[in-house]
Each structure stands twice: as C-alpha cells, then as structure tokens.
Amino acid sequence: MPAPENTFKRRLLARETQIGLWLSLGDASVAELAAGTGFDWLVIDGEHGPNGLRDVLAQLRAIGQRGAHPVVRVRDDNRAVIKQMLDLGAQTILIPMIESGEQARQAVQSVYYPPVGVRGIGAALARASGFGAESDYLETANDEVCLLLQVESRAGLDALDDILAVEGVGGVFIGPGDLSADMGHRGNPGHPEVQAAIDEAIARIQAAGVPAGILTWNPDLAQAYAKAGIEFLAVGSDVTTLRSGLLALRRGFA
Numbered sequence: 727m728p729a730p731e732n733t734f735k736r737r738l739l740a741r742e743t744q745i746g747l748w749l750s751l752g753d754a755s756v757a758e759l760a761a762g763t764g765f766d767w768l769v770i771d772g773e774h775g776p777n778g779l780r781d782v783l784a785q786l787r788a789i790g791q792r793g794a795h796p797v798v799r800v801r802d803d804n805r806a807v808i809k810q811m812l813d814l815g816a817q818t819i820l821i822p823m824i825e826s827g828e829q830a831r832q833a834v835q836s837v838y839y840p841p842v843g844v845r846g847i848g849a850a851l852a853r854a855s856g857f858g859a860e861s862d863y864l865e866t867a868n869d870e871v872c873l874l875l876q877v878e879s880r881a882g883l884d885a886l887d888d889i890l891a892v893e894g895v896g897g898v899f900i901g902p903g904d905l906s907a908d909m910g911h912r913g914n915p916g917h918p919e920v921q922a923a924i925d926e927a928i929a930r931i932q933a934a935g936v937p938a939g940i941l942t943w944n945p946d947l948a949q950a951y952a953k954a955g956i957e958f959l960a961v962g963s964d965v966t967t968l969r970s971g972l973l974a975l976r977r978g979f980a
C-alpha cells in the first residue's frame with residue numbers, strides 16, 4: 727500500500743483555488759467540527775497555537791478522512807520537529823519566516839527522504855505509514871509530501887526569486903501580519919504599502935509557476951484573491967469565528 731494521496735497537493739498542481747481555515751485553539755473537537763464544514767484545508771498552527779506533538783496527533787486524527795486536508799504549521803524550520811510531524815502523518819508542512827534561498831533548500835531537505843532530502847527513516851513504526859500497514863510508504867512518501875513556505879518579511883521578499891527557484895517547494899504563502907509589522911505597519915496588513923507588496927509578491931510567485939497562498943480577515947479581499955485565482959486562501963480562524971459568533975449571539979439580548 728502506498729502513502730495516502732495528498733489531494734491538497736494534487737489540487738495545487740491543478741491550480742485550483744482551495745479555501746482554508748486557521749485552527750489556533752489546539753482542540754481536536756474544534757478540528758473535527760471544522761473538518762465537516764466544507765473547508766478544503768485546515769491549518770493546525772504549531773507556531774502561534776498551543777500545539778505540541780500530541781495536540782497535532784489528536785487533530786490529525788480528528789480531521790481524518792472528513793474531506794478537509796490538514797496543513798501543519800511548525801514553529802520554525804527545525805528539522806527534528808518537521809521529521810516528527812511527518813511521522814505523525816502530516817503530509818503538508820507550512821514553515822514560517824523563510825528569508826533566503828538557502829533556508830528554502832534546507833526546508834526541502836527536511837521534508838523529503840533521500841536522495842532528494844535527508845528526512846530520517848522511522849515511519850515504519852509511526853502513524854505516517856499506518857504503523858507499518860503501508861508497506862510502500864518509504865517509496866511513495868516523497869510524492870505525497872507538500873512543502874509550503876512562508877514569506878513574511880522584507881528580507882523574505884528580497885529573497886523571493888531565490889526561494890521560488892528552489893525545487894521541491896509546493897507553494898509560497900505570504901504572511902500579512904508579520905510582513906506588515908516588518909514594514910512598519912504593525913497591525914495594519916491592509917496598509918496600501920503592505921497591500922502593494924503582497925500583490926506584487928503573489929504575482930511573482932504565480933509567474934514562477936508556484937502556487938501562492940495567503941490568509942486574510944477581509945471578506946472583500948478574500949473574494950478578490952479567490953477571483954484572481956490564488957491557489958490556497960485562508961479566510962478565517964476557529965478563534966475569530968467562535969468569538970464573533972458568541973458576541974453576536976449575546977448581543978441579541980438586552
């Protein structure tokens with residue numbers, strides 16, 4: 727049996743627009759609930775959310791085969807943590823704060839087995855291979871891994887061409903929050919200067935034949951990105967949706 731098909735990766739390659747949601751609560755029930763609401767991809771956020779290995783494991787299980795594809799955002803480009811997340815069964819890894827071509831090359835090394843990369847061999851005893859049930863996992867895993875890199879600083883934008891030239895990168899995600907902060911507009915990703923930098927970066931990413939991704943809280947901007955054909959678009963989070971829904975519900979009473 728081969729490694730499970732990474733449908734998210736296939737749809738990226740087909741240049742479909744996939745709609746995603748950020749999961750920052752670190753709760754498996756929330757992940758399971760969200761997985762049944764029609765989103766194409768769900769980010770299990772290990773950078774800003776309380777998501778350690780067992781939290782990610784619980785959410786991967788909860789999302790399961792419900793249709794949504796889990797994307798695990800790791801805290802940084804630490805090779806050992808990436809290996810652990812892949813062995814847990816994560817097939818799509820999002821790495822924040824990529825700022826050079828070399829960092830991108832090292833990230834590729836981390837997610838793929840030799841000879842492409844240096845991912846450690848251990849999946850035969852791990853969930854990734856169905857605890858050994860998928861006898862062809864080692865031979866097929868590289869084809870089903872998708873590496874997404876985050877560019878979210880001026881240095882990252884300066885290195886974007888080098889990053890885009892690295893073979894094995896499945897997509898580049900622009901982080902508006904960190905980029906706006908780095909550009910001197912902390913908390914204001916909608917600033918014209920930031921928006922112009924984002925638009926230019928997305929155009930460069932797609933011109934390089936690489937799928938582009940972003941997260942926006944602005945519904946009008948989300949629709950515009952979708953119409954423009956951005957490939958992986960996150961449009962909200964568990965936290966903001968739950969909070970706004972509860973506030974609206976309570977406001978309905980004196």
Ligand SMILES: O=C(O)C(=O)C[C@H](O)[C@@H](O)CO
Nearest residue numbers: 774878901902903904905941
């Ligand atoms: O910089 C950004 O914006 C992102 O990378 C997305 C945020 O980190 C996400 O946590 C929502 O705030």
